[in-house]
Amino acid sequence: MSMGHEVRYRVRGGRRLHGTVFIQGAKNAVLPMIGASLMASKGRTVLRNVPIIEDVRRAVELARAVGAKAELHEAERTLVIDASSLDSPVLPADIASRFRGSFLFVPALLHRLGEAVIEGVGGCNLGSRNLDFHYNGFKRLGATVTEQIGANGAGQIHIKAGDLRGGTLYCDTPSHTGTENLIMAAALARGTTLIKNAALEPEVLDNIKLLQGMGARISGGGTGFVTVEGVDELSAVEHTVMPDRIDTGVFVMAAAITGGDLSLVGANLEHLGVAADKLEQMGLEFHQQGAVLQVRRERGLRPINVITDEYPGFATDLQSPIMALSCLADGPSYIYERIFDGRFKLADELTKMGADIEVNGNRAKVNGPGGLRGAEVEAHDLRCGSALVLAGLAAEGETTITSAYYLDRGHAHTAERLSQLGAEITRETL
Ligand SMILES: CC(=O)N[C@H]1[C@@H](OP(=O)(O)OP(=O)(O)OC[C@H]2O[C@@H](n3ccc(=O)[nH]c3=O)[C@H](O)[C@@H]2O)O[C@H](CO)[C@@H](O)[C@@H]1O
Numbered sequence: 001m002s003m004g005h006e007v008r009y010r011v012r013g014g015r016r017l018h019g020t021v022f023i024q025g026a027k028n029a030v031l032p033m034i035g036a037s038l039m040a041s042k043g044r045t046v047l048r049n050v051p052i053i054e055d056v057r058r059a060v061e062l063a064r065a066v067g068a069k070a071e072l073h074e075a076e077r078t079l080v081i082d083a084s085s086l087d088s089p090v091l092p093a094d095i096a097s098r099f100r101g102s103f104l105f106v107p108a109l110l111h112r113l114g115e116a117v118i119e120g121v122g123g124c125n126l127g128s129r130n131l132d133f134h135y136n137g138f139k140r141l142g143a144t145v146t147e148q149i150g151a152n153g154a155g156q157i158h159i160k161a162g163d164l165r166g167g168t169l170y171c172d173t174p175s176h177t178g179t180e181n182l183i184m185a186a187a188l189a190r191g192t193t194l195i196k197n198a199a200l201e202p203e204v205l206d207n208i209k210l211l212q213g214m215g216a217r218i219s220g221g222g223t224g225f226v227t228v229e230g231v232d233e234l235s236a237v238e239h240t241v242m243p244d245r246i247d248t249g250v251f252v253m254a255a256a257i258t259g260g261d262l263s264l265v266g267a268n269l270e271h272l273g274v275a276a277d278k279l280e281q282m283g284l285e286f287h288q289q290g291a292v293l294q295v296r297r298e299r300g301l302r303p304i305n306v307i308t309d310e311y312p313g314f315a316t317d318l319q320s321p322i323m324a325l326s327c328l329a330d331g332p333s334y335i336y337e338r339i340f341d342g343r344f345k346l347a348d349e350l351t352k353m354g355a356d357i358e359v360n361g362n363r364a365k366v367n368g369p370g371g372l373r374g375a376e377v378e379a380h381d382l383r384c385g386s387a388l389v390l391a392g393l394a395a396e397g398e399t400t401i402t403s404a405y406y407l408d409r410g411h412a413h414t415a416e417r418l419s420q421l422g423a424e425i426t427r428e429t430l
């Protein structure tokens, strides 16, 4: 991933966090929604509660690159998109390779322009991340997928839509963006599509809700079998993005790692799935009071076993944060990462801070309790970045986190929000 400028966070540990924090809108909901909004051939889509994160800025640039008008009103957290002027099927590498969500633009390009040209798909480097379920699904709907060498000598994937017809599709495993892409591709295809082994994540359901508002006919969301009846057109509507459950989980763990007491405005405990139960077992107390979640820790942290899984299992995006938290638990914790094979680079960084972690393939044993001390560490991916901020909040002395563009990909105003709760944290760009 090209980094642009270098971003660094400095954290001085030891402060107990206390107060009220606003949970941002969900990164993994807003990205498919930007893709969905490009399917409306007239009118203006209004997305509210949009997180002001780097991935959203990249998505706005990409929407403009394919010809849409997109205005991100940062103070209002509102994105207005007019896709009537969409005119380029090319997702340019310099933007698309910086975030995974770029691939969620493909269905709109197929429907509106008959083709999509992909020069690079980015996102966090988490080991092998394939897109075969997406390509196979598009092909089953009637698209052709070819790889060719572009004008600049780099590889390009060319998807041609022809006449998209409904069919029976499946995901080998319930892929999050795969399900979203196949639903969007089926929404304007002729006839009925059945998607088997569809993902159950709350963000997938929120995207279905937006598409239904636009006029799509989708049923079975949340059951694993999604049926889509194609319609002729989709219209531009207004939609409020759901709260970010990973942002929620990170602030819950910020309370946990500092022995703090926080009110999380807009957070929904149900969206945490099994992670809520694991955090309770570790010693957190939750009180959901309507749309505000209160969390505090008053006793010591107990060790934990974590197995990552699709929703409602323990989210892989919270695996790195809980590894940081378990460094302070009173005994050994066991973590088994089942979704991504490249997510344990964090262990080396935490080791620099004094943690004792044994990694064996996709399993890690964290030997708590250990005192963490400040160090210079690197964010290898987004969740590695949030885990290192958490570790820094609990460490003695100063922690410097480099390559922190990754953190900014997915969390808005991290330094400001944590500072308001009493943390000592600053963000620098070099
Ligand atoms: C933009 C977005 O929403 N990103 C999220 C999405 O990523 P993403 O949608 O990329 O994750 P998937 O659910 O697709 O991936 C899960 C697993 O399936 C594999 N796979 C996936 C697709 C495919 O065609 N072939 C294949 O083999 C992947 O390599 C991975 O091992 O879900 C992940 C798992 O909850 C989260 O960590 C990411 O934050």
Ligand SMILES: C=C(OP(=O)(O)O)C(=O)O
Binding pocket: 099, 100, 101, 122, 123, 124, 125, 126, 317, 382, 383, 410
């Ligand atoms: C892996 C992640 O994002 P992406 O799929 O956009 O790389 C993430 O959110 O941790």
